[in-house]
Amino acid sequence: MPLPILPYFSKEPVCKKISLVGQVLIPFVAGKTKSEDITKYSTTAFFEVNLDYTSAEIDEDTIEQLLALYNKGVSKVFAPVRVAEEIKSRIPNARLVYKVSTTAEAAGVKNAAVAITETPSSPEAVQPFARAGVYVFVSRKLDSGSISGWAKSAATIVIDSSLITTEYEHPAAGKTPLIEYIVAGLRTDRPDGLYTTVAVNAEHQALGVAYSSKQSIAEAFRRKAGVYQSRTRGLWVKGLTSGNTQELYRVDSDCDGDAIQFVVEQKGAGFCHKDTSTCFGQLPGLSNLETVLRERVANAPEGSYTKRLLNNRKMLDSKIREEADELIDANTKSEIAWEAADLFYFAMVKCAKNGVSLADIEKNLEAKSLRVTRRQGNAKPKYVAETEEHDREKQQKAEKEAEKKAELEIDPEAPIVLKRVDADTASAEEVAACLKRPIHTSKDIMSLVTPIVERVKSEGDKALLDLTQKFDHVSLKTPMMSAPFAESSMQITDDVRRAIDIAFENVRKFHEAQLRKGVMKVETCPGVVCSRFARPIERVGCYVPGGTAVLPSTSLMLSVPALVAGCKDIIFASPPGKDGKLTPEVVYVAHKVGAKGIVMAGGAQAVAAMAYGTQTIPKCDKIMGPGNQFVTAAKMLVSNDSAAMCAIDMPAGPSEVLVVADQFADTDFVASDLLSQAEHGVDSQVLCIAVNMPKSKLDELDRAVDSQARRLPRVAIVRKCIAHSTTLQVKTYAEAFEMANRYAPEHLILQIKDAEKWVDSVNNAGSVFVGAYSPESCGDYASGTNHTLPTYGYARMYSGVNTATFQKFITSQVVTPEGLKSIGKATMDLAAVEGLDAHRNAVKIRMEKLGLYPPSN
CATH class of the missing domain: 3.40.50.1980 (Nitrogenase molybdenum iron protein domain)
Incomplete structure (x- = not known):
């Protein structure tokens, strides 16, 4: 620990006071100390908090409270040995201190820091525990000799804050000036006895080098300001004449105790007497930008770009989104650096506008790095879907550009012919390549489809309408066209109507011939009759794709077998055209088969709507129909989701x-x-x-x-x-x-x-x-x-899809006493082999009542 002292606050701590020494110990009371309370004790990004857990009882709720405190940035928990043993598997060992009463108890703790609550007789007594870390509680005022002895030991003194004070010339009775603990841990080889002091800002950027004395450090504590010791002018209160003051956040020493560090907030022009932010020149990068933006917030002239950003929330938020998108699209090192810089600028304008400093940001980063329970970290489905759609549009754009380039390179006079391969002279590999299909990157496709499906699952109609607007560029008021369908929605020519009617009748005849009527019965042995009979699937979804060709014929091939099978509810899904209307031939077929409605959407979102149902779309038991790779992936996804309870006809690929x-x-x-x-x-x-x-x-x-x-x-x-x-x-x-x-x-x-x-x-x-x-x-x-x-x-x-696709088959059996005599013993013997005694007993009890057990030899 940088300093030899750890103030212990048995009561509500005073934030500005405890921040001066960096680390503190505050009490933890189960059910009362809340994780959100911790943040109010911290004034810089480097401020750490330790908790003292004094109760011997702990339950899962208390452990969860402790973990929540860790996740807020608490560095250590002091806990009784039994409690520490319970929670040690949940947190890093370096962040757990075993709380014991005596050095004898401390000896029983291996490879972990200990805190000894009863002050040992001498500093030497704690030396064996130095390697892992040792803290010693002191509940009384120490004299200067004792302070010096403990400060030079391996221990960190844990002392009640009520026993120390920042007043050093006239301390109250029973209190020791804080400076006595600090200088006891410092050393210097300078003839003048001064300590080299580095002043840094909250981001730990060096502002300059100065010197400190015991008096100047004590005065810095008292004033909570940057106070140093000038080698020529004596006590130097920074900014007293120039106005470039410093607020002191904390004081640390280095590992050897021969240099100290003041963490300050520099006010005014800067630290240096030459009016620069540091004695080494202006602060670089983000710190310099922060300084400029703070000045602009206060003094930016009307009409300036920064002033417009500060006054126009929509403009600023839009720029942040714009720059974030441009960073996403950047590829080269220089592009990424350029776009990241733009994003940082606009993000920092928003921070400056709302009084958020780099120190505040770093404090949050520090707290997050100390988390012990990790979130999965996935983006929200909305943003995943937007990113995937962005990637998809980007890919499509690239593909179109590649296609245009390829078309320019294609000789329009070149013959359109298939390549030839002679199996007699070609190698086995060459022949196999002819029969090989292109590999589908299902993992990539599934990553695009999953957020779409999840969004429809959670948001219903709203998601479906949004996605239809995004993918099909059509704005609809409702995603469902319910029956009966308006005549105006199925205006087709007489020739097309006649063609559909002929096809409809032929498809009906062929699929009706496949329909198994009645019950199939088989007497497998005397007295045992097994049956099988068909029942229609109650509600089916028929996906009719759009794409490069509208396929109303698919609506026939899916819905007519469903009609023949006797499905109670037939639901269509088909993407609307640019005018927001459905293909009239599809609507006509839906009308002929008595469909309940048509989902006006395509792609993965239509599949999801039928699989899970929405506010207007009924959930389907099975989904049939071809489609592109996104439709196929969505079908596979919902069929594997037990929450959907939805079957599909088959996987599919290109025609x-x-x-x-x-x-x-x-x-x-x-x-x-x-x-x-x-x-x-x-x-x-x-x-x-x-x-x-x-x-x-x-x-x-x-x-x-x-x-x-x-x-x-x-x-x-x-x-x-x-x-x-x-x-x-x-x-x-x-x-x-x-x-x-x-x-x-x-x-x-x-x-x-x-x-x-x-x-x-x-x-x-x-x-x-x-x-x-x-x-x-x-x-x-x-x-x-x-x-x-x-x-x-x-x-x-x-x-392929057939009448049975829309049916499920149920079996039944009738076993008479004669049948039980035929198969009873075999059933019991097999149940005994599998160790399922209740199965065996269900047969045995019947056979006993029939006088068939025990079996005759």
Whole structure:
């Protein structure tokens, strides 16, 4: 400890008095001493507080109070041994002092500081405890000899503040001048007996060097001001004539006791007689800025920029937000330094305006560094969502710029063709690369999606409206369009209406054929009948994406099976257009299936709204539908959250097609099937496996792809998709189907001779399109099969959406006495093996009443 004395305040401490010696000890009373009270005892960022815990009883509430005090910046707790043992695992050992009565008790404390409450007979008695730290309580006035002895020992004297005084010439009876304790711990080798003194400000920046004597230090304590000893003029009260006064905060000594430090608040022009803030020139950096801003707060002329900032709160707050955003966007060292400096400037203007000093800020930093319980430290969901959206917009901007640059570099006359790989001559790695999908950085996506989902979960409609404004740039009054739907919201042409009606009927027929009616019953053994029956999921959410193409067909594929299954409530979700309206075809389908309403939102926020429900949107039991990576991530997130209690249909990725074609295929047909998927997006996957196809046929296919692609309105998207797509040449059909099953495509198209006989070779695919006249487009719209299919290889383990997707299956069993005779003993034996006696007893008690137990041999 810098000084050999630690004042102990048995009553309410006097802040200005105790700050002079840096550290103090104040009493702690369980339930009364509050953490917020500690801050009022501190006058500088370097002021420390120690607590004395005197009670022998401690409970969890008291421990929590102690931890709260630590978190406010308290440096140490003095505690009885038993209490110290209870709390030592919760706090750093260096911040705990074991409170004992005698040196004998102190000997029992290992590797920890001790405080001895009964004054030992001599300073030498505490020497064995010096390494870990030792404090000695003194409850009586000491003579100068005793003070000197203790000051030169390893101990810190803990003395009741009522026994000391800053008055040194005429101290009250029973009191010892504070200066006696201070000089007892100092030494000097100067002939004049003065002590080298460094004056520093509250940020510990050196203002200058002076000299002190016993008298000048005592006078500094009495005045609570900077008082020094001039070698030529005697006692020197700083600023007495110049007005550049100092308020004394505290006095410390160095580790050897041969130099002292005054921590002061410098008033006026500065410390130096040359009117500079220090004897080494002006204070640098933030301290200099603080000085300037303080002067501006008092004297800034009207119309100046700083005056405008001080007078206009919105302007100042806006500048702080602006500079914070610019710091976030800065990348290089020079950019970060520049933007951080701007942010510091405007932040300090706000501080100066409100009388907050750098010392106040550092005091808070010091307190936070002393915390013993650590917060998780995560940003609030609102700011996480804003940051993630900012990053997303930044990324999108960068991607668009990269796309523009790439487009400029693309030769518009270059052919739009798939690259070729011959499996017969390529390496296994090259073939595997053709069947490999792009890696999705799910961790990054999930970090973007989680705050969005959490915000909708906690804020409901408000969050949904805010996010729709942010992401879709549409301002809505309500996020839910409830049934019945206005005629004006589903104005479509007669041709489109007729097309939807035809598709609706075909999808209904195919999915109604899948509907299992009645109850499946099986008598597994005599007297044991097991049953299985279906029940509809009561409330389902159908997500209909927007994006690069509006997909009203998806609304059919999701809602019609739900209608067939008998779902009580069908909820749609689809993002509104720029005009704030929904796609009329989607509204028409919602009307046909009797949907309860449509969530007017897209992305992760729509999924969250259906999963958790909001003030206007009912919570759904299961969510179905395709979407981008954010929708997929949100679906995965809510399905894993037990608080949501919400299932999903399947994971999903970008749309994909694999066409198996041979030399008998029509290359125009093959090209059209490839392009029908390529136009979905640049991340769509297009793959052609060419079976024993000659080079002339492959060239013909390339020409067909190029010719058709150039005539498409979405040719820019198609060109980028085809650029990373492949024609993989193989010799046999067996090879083709082995690769197709390995890839497990969303759409598998068979344009080969005798295509139907090869369907039995398909093990992994979302949906199969068999023969030259079965384009994938028919399945997407009107054939009757469902187009919501597993992608990204999930066809290995998931089915596409079907009627069963909207049902759950319940089993039941009826066991008669005859049945119990058949399976009772087997049940009891298996329960005994698992050690579940209550299970065994439930059978045994029945068999006993039937006279079936014990079993006959």
